[in-house]
Amino acid sequence: MNGTVLDFEKPLVELERQIEDMRNFAVTENFEALTEEIRRLERKAERLRREIYSNLTRWQRVQIARHLQRPHTLDYIELMMSEFFELSGDRAFKDDKAVVAGLARLDGEPLMVIGHQKGRNTKENLMRNWGMANPDGYRKALRMMKLAEKFRMPVLSLIDTPGAYPGQGAEERGQAEAIARNIFEMGRLRVPIVVVIIGEGASGGALGIGVGDRILMMENAWYSVINPERCSTILWKEKDKAAARTPDCAEALQLIAPDLLRLGVIDRIIPEPVGGAHRDYQASANALKACVVEVFNELRDIPPQALIDARLEKFGQMGVFEEISDE
Template identity: 50%
Template sequence: MHYLEFEKPLAEIENKAEELRAMAATNSEMDVKQEASALDRKAETLLKDLYANLTPWRKCQVARHPDRPHCRDYVEALFTEFTPLAGDRNFAEDLAVMGGLARFNDQPVVVIGQEKGYDTHTRIEHNFGMARPEGYRKAVRLMDLADRFNLPVVTLVDTPGAYPGKGAEERGQSEAIARSTQKCLEIGVPLVSVIIGEGGSGGAVAFASANRVAMLEHSVYSVITPEGCASILWKDAEKMREAAEAMRLTAQDLKKLNVIDTIIKEPLGGAQRDRKATIQAVGKEIQSMLDALKGMDRKALVKDRRQKFLSIGSKGLAA
């Protein structure tokens, strides 16, 4: 288990309990059941206290937790007959974006998402989930395919933002993001999106301009990372805590502002503590969002999506 900085006191208690059990396993005469159980209870209480009222910055840390389920985990668990489709038919394949044809609860769909990778090798391979222009152009190609064959689109968002490298800018990064966002708003099929970790900048909006948007309880969604915001406003990335507070990037804030539609509850301690339960909860919400859009014709779906984005902020401002 990888522990975050604010979870260090919890790590000490849980590690102590494990040490006691390990010692007892090598010495049958040792009876540590009561001591270990007491530590377990203390750890559970502390875990509840830590996650009862997470600050926005701590939510950012949880959203970035390396053990959270990634896009590939959701695709493998929730979708069957997944057939990956690669390349933008223009420049290259971008491994930061995965997508293809699949079945979701036996319904044909197109699924698209950002994959960060799970170890050093795969994180480099997937560019830490930061897509280049060809990744967004691949997404546009897949959405066009879905529109042509009347297939619902499911997007899974988990990115710190679009890749800011020189080559990406030379190949039209901003234009590619804009085209992907435009395509989201144009297609005449149901489009649902789930923010499963980080929803960073235009890199997230390009996938999440959907009829229905859900967020995991401890995920974040913002125009820029807190570190980036702090660097711009205060010329000091260490002020990321203040930036996170001001940006209103948590699922709870965004629900109040009408930016998202649903918050998906995570297991106590975050998605990383019970990956299976988290994936099941996301699958249930995807089905619920798709069911809500059944029976709507193409014009109604486009109008619904347009109205959703025109109304963003009005609910929160009125309050």
């Protein structure tokens, strides 16, 4: 159970457990008198649920986005797609398992899916490198996007990464170049690209598969130039102070879905079940699927040149600055 119940959820999880116990007891003992009590506790749990989840701080949302039980790319693929054929490797160095990709069928239509992949336990995470891609992962993704372009298939990109991997090999093989190249090539890919931040969207590691015609975001995902811990470490050099200020840095960074909608960086927020996507995989996947299908339908008939013109326009206008007059 450790690590799967977040601190602010504890009172609710405790109450839910109590209800569950009571219900089991009532069934096995055939104890009718408990029904009223169970109903009362359920109403209380509902109130508590609404109270907790409608007032989440940004830092709490970051916790939900990182939840070990949160659905990851392969979960969504399994729950959304009627078919999936996985494709591997960058044809240059290796198959980076922090990125998954493949041909899929969504609502009857073929498409290319790419996404970061995290694990759910240590063994999986060792294989997936905690969803931190090496250059080979970005080049794998690019290979699949080029394949999609060749055969006029749209691309769905699912972002869920704590960052691009900071390693010696990653630098030797050009982590920065790999990310830059992907941003560049996604900017001129002549098929529709829909990007969804499903969990963590950390910095260049996210943007490396993050350029598209529509940018969607799950309700409890986060997306920023830096993670709150690192931001705090840079601002507050002392370790204790940095740890204490991390939640404030999450606030300052304005990294949750409503912030990004307001800043014009994302187009839509996809609602999650109360308590977060990990509480109901199927409902989460259904919401994601409905939104993605709708958005692909909007993009389907746009000619390639108009598509990439609009993409340049979209990203070209991002940023806030002023022109002061000359004295």
